[in-house]
Amino acid sequence: MIEIQNINKTFNPGTVNEVKALCDVTCTIDEGSFVVLLGTNGSGKSTLLNAVAGNFLPDSGKITLDAIDITRMPEHKRAKYIGRVFQNPFSGTAPDMSIAENITLAAKRGLHRSLGWALPKTAIEEFREKVRPLNMGLEDRLDSPIGKLSGGQRQALTLLMATWLKPKLLLLDEHTAALDPKTASKVIQLTKEVVEKEKLTTMMVTHSMQQAVNLGDRILMLHNGRIVYEFNGQEKQRLKSNDLLALFDQIRRKDQIDATTADMIGHLYI
Ligand SMILES: Nc1ncnc2c1ncn2[C@@H]1O[C@H](COP(=O)(O)OP(=O)(O)O)[C@@H](O)[C@H]1O
Ligand SMILES: [Mg+2]
Secondary structure, eight states, X not given: OEEEEEEEEEESTTSTTOEEEEEEEEEEEOTTOEEEEEESTTSSHHHHHHXXXXXXXXXXXXXXXXXXXXXXXXXXXXXXXXXXXXXXXXXXSOTTSBHHHHHHHHHTTTSOGGGOSOOOHHHHHHHHHHHGGGTSSGGGOTTSBGGGSOHHHHHHHHHHHHTTSOOSEEEEESTTTTSOHHHHHHHXXXXXXXXXXXXXXXXXXXXXXXXXXXXXXXXXXXXXXXXXXXXXXXXXXXXXXXXXXXXXXXXXXXXXXXXXXXXXXXXXHO
């Protein structure tokens, strides 16, 4: 279970570039829950994931993961508990190392080096079995450097590595946004399978309304650094992508009205 309590983060405080990226964000995510994060560009989705992963320390608030206070824990220590996949297929893997070597690293995360670096045979078989249904040819390329793979192959591989040793939390930040639709849907299918099989607690950012309605058991919608809508249980299951699009329209209209009102007030006082 992850508890995010009153997290605040302001970038460039006190300057003209000040951005309140997260304002008092609070939410509890149950063990095994798959949460989809939606929101307009710049609404704070990546910042929230980064706060949880420890890219920076929040200005205030508290984050606990399975009752461990991780608020001030360095990023590399949290990495033992947290698996991540980013939008950019070039993040998260060592490009000059082969697929097999990358998997070895993932499979031995947190283990003592004296246990040796050889990839266990069972891990190779497990890997082959997991990637064969994707029809991406990964199972025959174990000795290829990761840098030679396509974006889709890399994202599938990064996902498998991030989940190899069951993480307490899986963070996915638009991990299919850079892929063509066919490859994206393969990676989404793999995501669904691994999350269900391992019962992973997951936070996934996406721009796709279709992914948001098809995946997960909960939706959180952010806007201006706050959680503005939330859908759980049956309400989430009944939700259609058009409902979500209507909400986005509503948010945009309200922003326009707010901007116009601010403009008018500005004029009144000038
Ligand atoms: N490292 C940073 N430095 C300054 N501003 C940032 C930084 N990271 C994010 N921001 C700003 O914080 C806001 C939220 O960004 P982000 O969380 O990346 O949005 P989203 O992922 O929802 O598109 C944006 O206005 C963005 O420009
Ligand atoms: Mg983002």
